[in-house]
Amino acid sequence: MLVRGTFVHCLHSSTLEILHDYLLAVDDLGCITHFNAAASSQSTQFLTNIDELPKQLPEGSFLLPTFCDLHLHAPQFLYQGNGLHLPLMEWLDEYAFKAEERLDADPKLARRVYTRLAERLVENGTGAVLLFGTIKEETNLILADVMHKAGIRAFVGKLSMDQSSRPSYVEESADNSLDAARSFVGKMKSVYDIPHLVEPVITPRFVPTCSDTLLKGLGDLAASQDLRIQSHLAESHDQVEAVRSERGEEDLLVFRRSNLLTPRTIQAHCTFLDVPSLSQLRECGTAVAHCPLSNAYFSAKPFCLREALDQGLKVGLGTDVAGGYSLDIMNAMRQAVVTSRMRQGSNIMNCNSESTLAINWIEALFLATRGGAISLGLPFGCGLFQVGAPFDVQQISLWDTSTRIGVGALDFFDDAMKITPEVVEKWWCLGDNRNRASTWVQGIKL
Template identity: 60%
Template sequence: MLFRGTFVQCPSLGELEIFDDWLIAVDDSGYITHFEPAPSSDLLRRNEPINLPLGTFLLPPFNDLHLHAPQFLYQGNGLDLPLLEWLNQYAFKAEEKLDCDPELARTVYRRLGQRLIKAGTGAVCLFGTLKEETNIILAEEMQSAGIRAFVGKVSMDISSRPSYIEASSSVAIDAAREFGEKLDQTWSIPSSTTSQSRPQLVHPVITPRFVPTCSDELLHGLGALSAEKGWRIQSHMAESSDQVEWVKKERGDDDIHIFEKHNLLTPRTIQAHCTYLSPSSASLASQRTAIAHCPLSNIYFSASRAFCLREALEAQVKVGLGTDIAGGYSLDIMSAMRTAVAVSRVREGERDREGMALQNVDTTSNGKSLAIDWKESLFLATLGGARALGVESGVFKVGAPFDAQQIRLFNSSTRVGAGALDFFEMEIEAGRNQEKYHKQTCITKAMIERWWCIGDERNREAMWVQGIEILGSSP
């Protein structure tokens, strides 16, 4: 495949690159082989490119680092209780329901895959349920959708509903091993045009739910299993005040020390939330693990504290964004980006307020504003999230997989904005000089910022993962 048009990416925190009239070539295995300015490329002499429509650009897809797949069943409901009560009242019941009804599970997970694609999510780290069969269904539906997915069979052997718990730590460890080995032995995607196969998109991830539901024996066994197999790890850490207090009372320690003791803080680990870690603790954890920042669900379950995002970034933490369905009500990473910026601006406002002392703010921000801007959030959603997941996408470069979403800003003929977007000045100028404005119109940072603020699914026209089109005219 050969594409010609405009490409946008965030190669580093706060940096936005716009490549106007560039060419990208993709081989049969879905990897980028050329990325260069179109006018000077020899490829055009031998190949006819797919010309991206004027008014559109390609951007790496979003990465969702933290999503509870079975909780999609009740997305948008049940955010009225503290975390530990909410788990018993809503989350465990929903998960148990899907474990008892494979047909419902397949319906829910198939729709989840469809929704993720429409929202521009190309890679996702998923919490599943206890039952292997239900998690296999989840993996099958993500594979069918064509999304990069890290699927976790939840492990928990204490402090849950009597009907929704594993019999012992050894049973839970064996079940995690069996599920992971099944996924490892299963899928690669055959190319539709050649005999070559593409890399596996669905992988297992070891998933101790969180410290309150996992005995020390279970945590230790899962840490050893991850080291043996090289599998990724996901969990929750220091999410809410009631959870933190429970762990201190029942285990006499903090989440971070318990995870560290059992070798569950590694370069392969993603810990969600971390709102009740002090900035210095967040720095310690981030030397070895990534953090999934879930700002919308933090508003509901960590209302008195906000994640120390700027401090974590300054400490070189690998940070990406998560939706935390259904603790967060929106499946759209664009909502997570906007909320992350808003929460960070509130933190900066509180720090600047005269006489206000915040217990979770210290000097580790190196004097920088605690607020992030839209470009920084876009980095977290794309390359930042990809790095946290350990995948090579998130940026357009030779050797990387071709993962991309096509965004339309305006109609190339009428110059009318797409979806919720309006570009009045451009419409007026097009009316004055049709000949001039039927030529290439450069996409600007101001246009992209407008899309970031008010764009939605209507602006997303296509998406590719590993070179395969999963949204568009020929998925």
């Protein structure tokens, strides 16, 4: 594949790069083999050695790396947009556990729900997603199969939980749960031998649903097979208080002594962690899935995003469906900025203007692309346009070149239009699925 046009990516959390009239080549393995200005001597020489003509992007379009969703409960897509009036622990009993149990009992329903979920993810430009599943192996294998057929990078977690407030939705014992986790990992590895496309993830739901024996065993399993780990950490006031009451310590310490805070770990939320606790995560190499929408519903505090970024913690964005009602990472980006600005406003009103707690739209775009790729440990260069990186890309269409009318919600009034930072910002604020013309993962169009 050869493409010529405008490319947009975030090299760093504060750096937006817009590259006009560049030439990009993708090999049969779906990796970028050439990326340079179309008028450069390197591009001229490259074109003399091949017979293919490049695809020219319309002037009103640009290519952008696909989004990464670091936290999504696949079975909860069944009731997306319901039950958000309840506190977290009540909501789990009333909605989450019931939905997960229902899909575990009905493979046909599970496949139908997961197939639609995959279609929606592609519509929203999500190329990589970290998924919580259910406790039943078969249902999670269905989830993996659906994501694989959709072509999405999917990291699938079979839930491990040997304690539950719902007696019908729990594994029999720590040993039973560990055996099930080993079996799931083994079957996933035997079916999906292409790394970074569909992989298993060790998934203790969170501390309240896991015994110390189970957590320690999962940490050992993850270490022995170099597996990713995901869970929830310091999410809500009632959850934090439950752990303190039952364990006599913070869930951060419970995870750490169980060897579950590693460079392969992504912990969702972390809203009740102070700055020193965030430093512990950084020391462990653990990443945070920031889910601003669900935090607004289920946490009494916002995540300390500015502080986390300033100290170099790995952070990406998550939709947290169904604790969050939107599958669109663009909404997560916007909500991350809004939440940070509210924190900054509170800071100012408390007469503390020395530090800035707000983030801007470029930083949010970085979190959705390159930051998410780093947090997930995706292959070299993911989230960027550079030689050797996989071609995980979405084509964004801003205006129709024949009519000069903006696509979707976008309106432009200048005769001479060019893709500038201001134009990209307008899309970031107002754009939607109507602006997404195509999506590729590993060079394959979805």
